[in-house]
Amino acid sequence: MNLSPDLQSFVLHFGEMGSRWGINRTVGQMYALLFLSEDPLNADQISETLNLSRSNVSMGLKELQAWQLVKLQHLPGDRKEYFSTPEDTLDIAMTLIQERRKRELDPTLSLLRDTLLDSQETPANPYAYNRMQEMCELMEQVAKWSDKLLQMDRDSLQKVLKLANVTQKLVGLKANWSSKANANS
Amino acid sequence: MNLSPDLQSFVLHFGEMGSRWGINRTVGQMYALLFLSEDPLNADQISETLNLSRSNVSMGLKELQAWQLVKLQHLPGDRKEYFSTPEDTLDIAMTLIQERRKRELDPTLSLLRDTLLDSQETPANPYAYNRMQEMCELMEQVAKWSDKLLQMDRDSLQKVLKLANVTQKLVGLKANWSSKANANS
DNA sequence: TTGTATTTTCAGTAATTACTGAAATTATAG
DNA sequence: CTATAATTTCAGTAATTACTGAAAATACAA
Numbered sequence: 001m002n003l004s005p006d007l008q009s010f011v012l013h014f015g016e017m018g019s020r021w022g023i024n025r026t027v028g029q030m031y032a033l034l035f036l037s038e039d040p041l042n043a044d045q046i047s048e049t050l051n052l053s054r055s056n057v058s059m060g061l062k063e064l065q066a067w068q069l070v071k072l073q074h075l076p077g078d079r080k081e082y083f084s085t086p087e088d089t090l091d092i093a094m095t096l097i098q099e100r101r102k103r104e105l106d107p108t109l110s111l112l113r114d115t116l117l118d119s120q121e122t123p124a125n126p127y128a129y130n131r132m133q134e135m136c137e138l139m140e141q142v143a144k145w146s147d148k149l150l151q152m153d154r155d156s157l158q159k160v161l162k163l164a165n166v167t168q169k170l171v172g173l174k175a176n177w178s179s180k181a182n183a184n185s
Numbered sequence: 186m187n188l189s190p191d192l193q194s195f196v197l198h199f200g201e202m203g204s205r206w207g208i209n210r211t212v213g214q215m216y217a218l219l220f221l222s223e224d225p226l227n228a229d230q231i232s233e234t235l236n237l238s239r240s241n242v243s244m245g246l247k248e249l250q251a252w253q254l255v256k257l258q259h260l261p262g263d264r265k266e267y268f269s270t271p272e273d274t275l276d277i278a279m280t281l282i283q284e285r286r287k288r289e290l291d292p293t294l295s296l297l298r299d300t301l302l303d304s305q306e307t308p309a310n311p312y313a314y315n316r317m318q319e320m321c322e323l324m325e326q327v328a329k330w331s332d333k334l335l336q337m338d339r340d341s342l343q344k345v346l347k348l349a350n351v352t353q354k355l356v357g358l359k360a361n362w363s364s365k366a367n368a369n370s
Numbered sequence: 371t372t373g374t375a376t377t378t379t380c381a382g383t384a385a386t387t388a389c390t391g392a393a394a395t396t397a398t399a400g
Numbered sequence: 401c402t403a404t405a406a407t408t409t410c411a412g413t414a415a416t417t418a419c420t421g422a423a424a425a426t427a428c429a430a
Contacts, residue, residue, distance in 0.1 A: 006300050007313055013296050020289050038312040053420050089319045104205050111198050115191050127223040134274045141346040161326040238390050
């Protein structure tokens with residue numbers, strides 16, 4: 001299969017960005033290719049189009065599956081495995097949030113909780129423990145936020161995104177309403 | 186300088202997480218150490234505490250400065266450079282959002298805009314271009330969202346975070362309010 | 371079953387990234 | 401200025417990560 005220059009550069013760009021996104025170059029390319037492809041692709045097609053070894057494609061697809069970023073399907077009358085990305089880009093974004101939270105937030109949150117629990121009484125280094133406490137609280141809040149996001153249905157999400165500018169006004173309202181309860185910090 | 190077991194494991198954990206966060210192990214450790222330290226530290230102290238070469242610390246501090254995650258200061262009567270992290274964890278979180286957006290979103294957004302602009306008329310592969318269009322729109326919305334976040338003052342941010350559970354209700358309200366205007370898509 | 375198509379594993383190697391020590395540069399006190 | 405303290409640079413090396421091809425495992429049609 002052959003890619004037009006525009007698609008080619010999109011695929012290559014995703015490859016380069018891959019490392020920043022926590023996947024490697026070839027996995028990034030593979031994802032981009034699948035994202036742009038109307039029809040599901042099998043490993044050989046990917047391997048051929050991107051000039052990657054078949055085994056590399058196999059490993060890359062495993063990783064994309066671990067990220068839940070691609071789905072596997074079989075085409076009637078063909079025993080090869082075919083892969084595709086969700087049609088709805090919002091779904092993709094939600095998966096990304098979920099998976100990145102799992103990889104980038106949860107392990108640290110878990111360590112912090114354990115550390116802070118095990119040291120209930122006044123610790124040797126109050127400053128450091130207070131610091132960890134603050135980080136823990138912030139991460140808990142972010143985690144709670146992302147839980148809420150992930151629970152939302154598609155339409156609510158669309159609205160949260162589209163009405164970003166409104167949020168600020170709503171927060172302003174809230175500020176008036178709860179200004180007395182927040183005189184601490 | 187010597188770290189207690191808890192602080193030690195926090196520092197080591199940050200080191201391991203570093204690679205997932207787009208920094209390397211030693212930079213992660215350096216950041217953790219600075220985060221937990223009440224007083225600013227100089228490069229020699231970091232180097233000694235973490236058993237890293239002085240040159241490695243120098244490079245690491247440069248990277249942390251590029252991320253705007255540490256600030257440099259001089260102590261009176263000492264010509265060494267001292268580094269510390271912001272006291273407010275919310276500030277830190279905002280910086281992180283800003284810097285990650287710059288590194289992980291903006292380059293792709295820019296490529297997509299250019300590609301889509303250069304191909305105004307109906308392209309050879311309508312599906313792929315439509316796909317890019319969708320990704321571009323989503324990324325624009327996320328970018329706009331993060332702009333709004335970054336413009337907010339500290340207190341509003343606190344509220345946005347703390348009232349995550351309320352947001353859903355507000356969206357529900359919005360849904361009623363604008364349900365007729367959103368019959369598209 | 372058996373044979374064949376397909377995928378996966380994995381040891382070896384290539385490529386990339388991280389780290390170090392020595393030398394060069396910069397900053398500043400005297 | 402000069403001397404010294406401090407930081408940075410960078411070439412060389414170490415460590416890690418990515419990739420390949422061959423062999424093993426799996427899936428499935430006949």
